[in-house]
Amino acid sequence: MSGTGHGYGHGDGALGGQGGSPGGGHGGDERTFAALPPAKGTAFARTWWGRAWLKALEDTALDGVQLKAGRRHARAGAVGAVTVRPGRITAVVKDRDGTAYRGDVLVRELSDDEWERFLDLAADSAGHIAALLDREMPPHLVEDAAAAGLDLLPGIGDLDPECGCEAWDHCPHTSALCYQVARLLDEDPFVLLLMRGRAERTLLDQLQARSVARASAPSASGGSGGDGAPASGTAAGAGGMPGVSAADAYAEGFLLPPLPAPPVVAAAPGASPALDTDTDPEPGVHPTALEFLATDAAARAHGMLVAALGPGHQESAGAFLTAAQDAVRLAVDSPMPWITARLAAGSGRTPAELDLATRAWRLGGAAALSVLEEEWTPDGESLARAGARLSEAWEDDERPALRRSGARWTAVGTDGQLRLGVDGRWWPYAREGARWSPAGPPDRDPAVALATALTTGATGDGT
Template sequence: MSGYWTGGGAGSGGGDGELTFAALPPVRGGAFTRTWWGRAWLKALEDTALDGQQVKEGRRHARAGAVGAVSVRPGRITAVVQGRDGTAHRSDVLVRVLADEEWDRLLDLAAGSAGHIAALLDHEVPPHLVEDAAAVGVELLPGIGDLEPECGCEAWDHCPHTTALCHQVARLLDEDPFVLLLMRGRGQRAVVDALQARSAARAAGLAPAEGPAGAADGGEAGPAGVSAAEAYALCGILPPLPAVPVPVAEPGEPPSLDTETDPDPGVEPAALEFLAADAAARAHRLLVELLAGRAGEAAEPSVGQDAVRLAAGGPPSWVAARLAARTGRSRAGLDAAVRAWRWGGAPALAVLDGEWVPDGEALARAGTRLAAAWDEGEAPKLARSGACWTAGDAGVQLRLGEDGRWWPYRRVGDEWRPAGPADRDPAAAFTAAETAEAG
């Protein structure tokens, strides 16, 4: 998440600054927000909107990346949102700004607890702070009716555009709850400065009875110092992060398990050495991807998929035989699965195993793609069965994946074997199968 300040008084006590966040990428599956305060924000939206269908449509807009850059300032959030028909609408959501006396009560509560300060500096909202603030009449998180919509589509209630904006802001709140404080009237710098001033005043105003143990009852005073909580609250600017380390070129070698001591029954050192080497190689690859900024969340493989992945690593033949048995495949079937995995991982394996059957809509899209792939009179004769289109005379088969890509297969003997990576163009996939080596 990246934001930048604009305006003259950003972060000042009056809170007349503005923070603008670049448009966020689309969301692919999973929960829209991961923090409890992000969920509380969306709960306020759901409770406020009169039409739940508008909330659902707005969530779809936000997932699709239809929300532009989001501007946050005291009392208002703003963004341009693309409607389903492509029309852009300026959308605003208004939030009540806290009065100065409310801010005083809130900041006094936060400064009175080192845990509250530490959590806020770590960009978290401690539940007890919200509860304590509510107890003294300060509602930090919005409730029913607190999110007031204004949209260029002229809807009188929350519309898909304002609900999409609220969903996008929930993602921003996940990363930085100071966004919520800015909406309530004060930016991060103003809040941190106020907390530091209050903490310093508390530290300087300690009564003798509150000093080191022994001083209040006439005993010998301990050494003067500052409490760890106050030191943390007044830490100021953190030191810079260390430089990103440069990964080694190759993963390390796992230890050899070939010792003079006999292994316990059922333990096979060679298999453990193979698994250790595989784990080291995967860890090295993940580290390289992470440091290069390419790391992403990968789905956890099933037992069968992981067995094929291990087989693709070239294990000893007896290990490959056990992996084949574990997946219920023959050795030839495992070899075909390994070929598929090397061409495209789990999606290619799912196509090999025929895990997806296209419905009428998918078949119609496939027919359109096939008709447009070749010039008139040049298209091969293809017979369809399920998700497979076969040109028997050419020994070529195209298999349609659930994502709309075409996987080339070539007949070897009585078997169909994966012949290359997937392609959006069925003609290109067909050519790849024709030119693939028979082995």
């Protein structure tokens, strides 16, 4: 299939470039997204507009086998950087044997007249603008656009494939590209609008100009009619002055210029103060321990600040830790044995128990510590899933004999054990004398985890 005769955009800019392809009166706009990691175990689309995109693909493709192959390619991370420009999305997709094909999917661009109607619809509602700025596609905007004859979301036959493998329909390569683009759309609906012909900055500038023009129209009319009444279309405010509608004021406020860049974060946290002075501390107060805690607090605060001021402004505080969990976290970096001994006593552990706990923490933080120290019994549904996963992991004649207790499966006659975390991951454990010790990082595959446990148990290396 080709885009000829369908109004599709055609510029073939270099993959990964920031420049533009010529196409359309508003061409020159192009975005390239780095290759996404594999999507194992997660849905390709969480949002309703992302699912609508995939429905258009699945309704268009004639061969379900090709779709499934494309989904596997996308899950495996075989799709390279994705370039989005008006009328076209492009990526290089690799087969399992390493052969690479360039895949393109063409999407019809909206005409200038259609974009004018879209801008009118968006400017009519401050809620539409606010939702778009919050990276959401408001359903009412799509419905209003459809009522005005504008199809923002693609439908059957709207995703036209072109691939270097010369398939005439959607092949695994163009299907994989579409599945990957669904993940991009989930995060930013402006990707869809770029395919339709306009980039984010262009749209926001046009919406701002339209909102400002509407807000200033009443004052330009003279403010009042010949009888002293407020001009038509304006509301009389305090003192009889003409006003501006709340919707226009709200929309204009959302389209203010961006804030200045945040300050630059220091390359490293500051040095903690030295507490070793000529004055003796109060009984029970240890200056070295306080310096250690201050240094730790400064490092954590610096990490949170770097995350907060970095791209996306994400929080890095993570889950709340109990005092017993935080004692283990501190013990991992404890500089002195006597501080570690105090942490063990303060958290109700023996030195040997704290040593095991720190080994677990290094493998997976609080989740690994929970698997070590807490016992739980999965409910019926979780046990069924675990049983199915164990059955799938080995052939019938190779499956080891496993004895279960709660969420722990011990390989009979060996020094290996599997522990199931509440998140569904399997943790390898090996026997060290009379105790079980964490033997390695978790895995979704119980066979891999058990192999790690048996290898560690055989060598006696539980570190």
